Amino acid sequence: MQHPCLTCGACCAFFRVSFHWSEADPAMGGQVPPELTETLRTHERVMRGTSQSNPRCIALDADIGRYSRCTIHDRRPSVCALVPASWEFGEASPQCDKARLAHGLPVLTPDDWSGVSEDEKNPLPEA
Numbered sequence: 001m002q003h004p005c006l007t008c009g010a011c012c013a014f015f016r017v018s019f020h021w022s023e024a025d026p027a028m029g030g031q032v033p034p035e036l037t038e039t040l041r042t043h044e045r046v047m048r049g050t051s052q053s054n055p056r057c058i059a060l061d062a063d064i065g066r067y068s069r070c071t072i073h074d075r076r077p078s079v080c081a082l083v084p085a086s087w088e089f090g091e092a093s094p095q096c097d098k099a100r101l102a103h104g105l106p107v108l109t110p111d112d113w114s115g116v117s118e119d120e121k122n123p124l125p126e127a
Contacts, residue, residue: 001115009068012060014099017047019077031075064103
């Protein structure tokens with residue numbers, strides 16, 4: 001079985017993805033491609049496409065509920081990395097559940113993780 005996020009993409013087409021501007025500034029060690037972002041407020045940037053009434057991240061390559069991939073997964077904003085899929089680490093994720101339901105997808109259950117190895121899970125950033 002593959003990671004459930006690879007057949008979802010709902011969170012990337014539901015939430016505004018805003019983060020500190022330094023994450024998109026190479027001089028500050030930022031890795032988020034600045035050309036995929038826009039200014040939100042003085043100290044915040046946002047992923048293009050997510051600050052509108054029907055958000056969809058510019059970095060998302062997906063048919064929601066069928067296949068999904070983040071084209072900048074290894075350089076995604078920290079806020080993206082902080083949202084686990086429901087039951088990926090043993091508990092429900094309200095953000096994941098809300099996004100999936102908004103797209104007409106059922107919430108994930110612990111059974112959705114059977115057969116997914118620990119190596120395939122997205123580790124949460126260290127605090």
